[in-house]
Amino acid sequence: MSGNLLELSDLHVSYGRAEVLHGISMSMKPGSIVTVIGANGAGKSTLLNAIMGIVPSSGTIIYDGAPVPRSVEGRVATGLCLVPEKRELFSTMSVEDNIELGGFLRSTTERAETREDVYTRFPRLAERRKQLAGTLSGGERQMLALARALMSRPRLLLLDEPSLGLAPKIVIDILNIVSELRKTGVSILLVEQNARAALEIADEGYLVELGEVRLSGPASEMAVNPALMESYLGSHS
């Protein structure tokens, strides 16, 4: 399968009778950042949830040359990791415990290694180790969600709207962290409303509309596509 890390073909997802994704196909090379852009309700989050196994889907998901395991936990074990839009942190537990639990499926030594790396990457969280996750600011929560995800030593990180609800300066911080992560060999599938910023750090882009892929190609080309500019990027930059 041509050395792709992730290959989706003809992925369908329905909520009850309503079909939300109508046969999505996409592929992703190892070590790349791929971004999925599109309007609200286009099915971007559903796509990530289907890849993670949180919502049932039909069609095939080939990850690292083999079909993905059935359960969410099985997928986490193989190195898939989702940072969901709502972060889903353990709000009444400390920052430290949240981070520790991220490495639930890893060995004690692996956890110790990754923990050190995570705290150097997020010094802010190291300062707030003992604080409860629920008391963090929005940007810190997003960092904690990323940190927790990194503890699982992911090979493919699925990021759902990491910039949602954050101040512009923090959005830049977060996206910088995301492109830094790629240098460590993690591949990233990024769902973003902020299409311009996402295309800037991505290698490939997919435009999803009403549950179908409308457009795809190298991010640099998508960023200058006239049709896209019109509806998603704002007509002038």
Next chain:
Amino acid sequence: MIATFLIQDGVTNGAIYALLGLALVLLFSVTRVIFIPQGEFVAYGALTLALLDGGKVPATTSLLVCFGAVAFLFDLWSMRRGTDVGTFVRSLALNLVLPGVIYGITIVLAPLDLPSVAKALLTILIITPMGVYVYRIAYRPLADASVLVLLIASVGVHLAMMGLGLVFFGAEGLRAEPLADDNYTIGALMVSAQSLCIYGATIAIIVGLYMFFERTLLGKALRATAVNRLGARLVGVRTHLTGVTAFTLAAAIGAVSGVLIGPITTIYYDTGFLIGLKGFVAAIIGGLASFPITAIAAIGVGLVESFSSFFASSYKEVIVFGLIIPVLIWLSLSGGFHEEE
């Protein structure tokens, strides 16, 4: 003088209700199951200990083997579309070999005149795995069900376990021998060694649970599941793992409570329900969420019970269960109902 006696009696019973209340809070927060049959584990534990005292092989060992066999059939059914060797062997070991080994150990040890601590430990060993099987048979297939469906399942499990108790133990009540016979006089108080055992075991279990939840990764995973189920799944915590752990802990706590209460009251196959309900009153006062409030409330329940049985003995249960009403009113007025995030 009477007051000190009543207080002591209340605290002793309260300590046991505290254990049950903690088990209920633990189960509800991790699995959303309101576990009515918690009291059955207590009755099973007490009856098992009493039979061991008589040098007999307790019927719970056969019951354990039956539970294991049924759980194995459930596993086989879910493996019908193919499985790997590891899963099959693990299921075989957990559901058939483990109860078999416990059965063997009991047959060898039961006729020997063991020290009472050994009998207590053997009882706990027999009862604890039942938690695993009850989870496998009744609750694991319902992992995604609503709280109401889980509650209905609990009623079913309660009736089934009580019925099985009648079949296996008969209708007669039994009383176990105390773990220790001595009595101590402290000032005006006469304290039995048994009640000291109860206080000690309760404190040890509370401390143990605290350490488990604060210090171990598995304990934290259980807390995480209680706080945010989706978040827990996303870090790879299996719902089944936390479910089995919670039920095993609950069964073990039930068995310990049974061992502790067996020597101070006569236990019938259906006594567990009433004892469990008193733990439930405490758990409700704790909002099915707070361990410390539950423990304190349980002592309160014990005190109210002992005083009301002295001053108005025929209304004793009414007064104890009546405690729940103002709490429910207060909880519903304050809107302190915790939804998952």
